[in-house]
Amino acid sequence: MTPQSGPTATALPPFSQRLRERSMRMHQDAEGSTYLAALTAGQLDLTAYAALVSQHAVIYQALERLTADLADDPIAGRFAFPELARRPHLEADLAFLAARGIPTAAPTEATTRYAERLTELATWPAGFVAHHYVRYLGDLSGGQAIGRLIATAYGLVPGGDGVRFYVFDDVKPKPFKDNYRLLLDAMPLDEHEQEEVLDEVLLAYKFNVDVLASLAEQVLPQYPQVVS
Ligand code: HEM
Structure with a gap:
């Protein structure tokens, strides 16, 4: 045995580090969304923002139903933090927008596909964790800045009505x-299972990128001042 071939030489980095490193590229794609850029730059309006809130409502309904269904699972159950629940916040945001005469938008095809994938994960708890990680850690990271930008751009109070999701x-x-x-x-995942979860994280990012692209396609043409 050479000095380099012991267990420490072959040990993988912590799983959370592998997740972050493996998904960096996809994260850049998500950050680069033209819809998000226009929204956070204040180039749109509350109707265009409501389109995003409406997609989130469908996605989190599926995600949080899955969280509840898997609450007793030894892997998924450890991630069932009630304080993360976004559905009541999204409902409050949609109610606030509706009171201002801004209707809920229909789910785009990309949103429907995303929600369908989430439903399939009832039989794969570790796959559920992949999606849980992408959404909630994102919401607690860049999402915090996004929420503040949206509020100030569209005359809302940061942390107040209309932006309670954040x-x-x-x-x-x-x-x-x-x-x-x-x-x-x-x-408790072996290397093969870790790889499967890493792939599902990339898929989760892809769904999010596709949802944002579907909003760019649907919403941005109505705002000709937006340079994309
Ligand atoms: C303008 C858009 C975005 C910006 C500026 C942004 C910014 C950031 C920043 C600065 C972090 C690191 C925070 C930290 O380590 O504490 C982060 C982490 C993260 N973001 Fe984003 N983000 C954006 C969009 C998104 C989107 C659309 C998603 C997916 C839905 C996402 C998912 C994540 C995840 C999962 C992490 C945690 C990575 C990890 O530490 O493992 N982000 N983001």
């Missing part, structure tokens, strides 16, 4: 994310 009342993002990464690292 508010986590009982979560401090930094310690929560640190603990979440420890939970990811502790998942």
